Amino acid sequence: MKKITLLLLSFIAYIVSSYSQSSDVPMADQFRADGKIYVVIAVIGILFLGMLVYLILLDKKISKIEQSINSNK
Amino acid sequence: MLNTKINWWKYLTIALVIYTVVAGLLTEVPRLPILNETIRNLYFHVPMWFCMTVLLLISVIYSILYLVKPEIKNDFYAVETANTGIFFGILGLITGSIWAKYTWGTFWTSDPKLNAAAIGELIYIAYIILRGSFQDEQQRARIGAVYNLFAFPIFISIIYIIPRLTDSLHPGNGGNPAFSQYDLDSRMRLVFYPAVAGFILLGVWFTSLRVRLRMIEYQIEQ
Amino acid sequence: MECYPQALIVAKIIYNSFLVVVLSLMGFVLYSMMMSNEIASLQQFFVCLVLASIGFSSTFTLVSAIAAKAGNNASLMAVMSIPLVTPLLILVLKFSKNAIDGLPWSSSMDEMIQLGALNTLLLTLSYILFPFLWRS
Numbered sequence: 001m002k003k004i005t006l007l008l009l010s011f012i013a014y015i016v017s018s019y020s021q022s023s024d025v026p027m028a029d030q031f032r033a034d035g036k037i038y039v040v041i042a043v044i045g046i047l048f049l050g051m052l053v054y055l056i057l058l059d060k061k062i063s064k065i066e067q068s069i070n071s072n073k
Numbered sequence: 074m075l076n077t078k079i080n081w082w083k084y085l086t087i088a089l090v091i092y093t094v095v096a097g098l099l100t101e102v103p104r105l106p107i108l109n110e111t112i113r114n115l116y117f118h119v120p121m122w123f124c125m126t127v128l129l130l131i132s133v134i135y136s137i138l139y140l141v142k143p144e145i146k147n148d149f150y151a152v153e154t155a156n157t158g159i160f161f162g163i164l165g166l167i168t169g170s171i172w173a174k175y176t177w178g179t180f181w182t183s184d185p186k187l188n189a190a191a192i193g194e195l196i197y198i199a200y201i202i203l204r205g206s207f208q209d210e211q212q213r214a215r216i217g218a219v220y221n222l223f224a225f226p227i228f229i230s231i232i233y234i235i236p237r238l239t240d241s242l243h244p245g246n247g248g249n250p251a252f253s254q255y256d257l258d259s260r261m262r263l264v265f266y267p268a269v270a271g272f273i274l275l276g277v278w279f280t281s282l283r284v285r286l287r288m289i290e291y292q293i294e295q
Numbered sequence: 296m297e298c299y300p301q302a303l304i305v306a307k308i309i310y311n312s313f314l315v316v317v318l319s320l321m322g323f324v325l326y327s328m329m330m331s332n333e334i335a336s337l338q339q340f341f342v343c344l345v346l347a348s349i350g351f352s353s354t355f356t357l358v359s360a361i362a363a364k365a366g367n368n369a370s371l372m373a374v375m376s377i378p379l380v381t382p383l384l385i386l387v388l389k390f391s392k393n394a395i396d397g398l399p400w401s402s403s404m405d406e407m408i409q410l411g412a413l414n415t416l417l418l419t420l421s422y423i424l425f426p427f428l429w430r431s
Contacts, residue, residue, distance in 0.1 A: 047164055
């Protein structure tokens with residue numbers, strides 16, 4: 001498992017580095033230069049994070065019920 | 074055969090939320106100083122409050138239903154909609170605070186609307202605490218319903234009526250013009266209204282999951 | 296003799312608001328004797344006082360009834376009542392500030408109407424909801 005993740009990470013790093021070398025490749029540089037778009041990204045990220053927390057809490061609740069069913073049997 | 078079909082409105086929720094994120098980031102928005110691109114937060118921050126209010130309204134309706142017809146199911150709906158409402162309120166507070174940092178300069182100002190939102194949260198946290206102090210199920214449900222009914226009009230007056238009288242940095246309050254006057258133009262409406270609908274439906278979905286869980290818990294106990 | 300819960304809550308609210316008015320008057324007299332009386336418009340100040348007492352007592356009466364049902368927990372009473380009285384508090388603060396500054400009646404008309412509306416709301420809510428507390 002560890003080896004696979006390491007391999008995957010190095011592969012991703014390779015791809016990223018090979019792309020970042022050439023600056024004439026069309027990227028959304030305009031997007032990053034624009035005013036305060038990162039605030040919008042932070043807000044969306046927090047909404048996402050909050051919903052993930054909600055999901056985790058729900059998961060815990062469900063496993064509690066599962067355990068109580070199993071212990072009753 | 075078990076019926077595990079997903080309701081149509083859940084597909085609608087998925088479509089609306091995806092539309093909100095994609096269209097919210099890609100469509101044209103008015104160019105305003107200071108706000109810059111953060112005006113797009115209108116699609117993500119403001120619907121939180123709409124969602125919270127609608128969920129709390131549903132909660133009050135179920136509380137009335139419980140007082141009229143004391144079935145435990147009504148109480149489950151009332152408490153879980155309030156829970157989800159609090160959840161969306163907290164998300165609204167955090168996202169609003171970040172937005173404020175980059176437009177008004179601080180995470181928290183003593184803006185009436187901010188304080189009102191915080192107090193509104195406190196009202197509903199008190200509701201959860203109150204419910205926690207009862208042992209008897211029926212008692213908890215009834216007293217909780219009474220508190221909920223008493224608190225909701227006060228919550229509305231805190232969050233929607235009082236801030237309108239005082240000076241606020243929020244649009245539409247004090248001397249500030251409302252969004253509708255200059256920047257919530259027709260293009261933004263096209264994204265904003267679906268966003269509100271999508272997040273409200275998402276809240277209803279969250280709530281229905283928790284209610285179903287509670288019902289299962291209840292049936293196991295029986 | 297039958298006991299009507301509605302009669303009980305109305306009586307309690309009247310008694311409590313009377314008590315609060317008397318207490319705040321005593322406080323007012325005491326303060327104006329010990330310090331100088333800075334209030335420019337006494338009439339407005341007293342109207343504010345009376346409106347505030349009615350609002351506070353109707354909120355606190357119902358909340359304390361709820362807290363009593365929950366085993367008379369003192370901290371619970373505080374947790375529930377502090378956020379619930381804030382709209383009242385904000386309006387009363389503004390109104391009394393206007394009274395202290397001696398602004399004309401017309402400038403605090405908004406606050407007065409709002410306070411009246413809020414009081415009516417709180418009173419009707421207490422009146423309707425108390426029987427449900429009483430029944431259990």
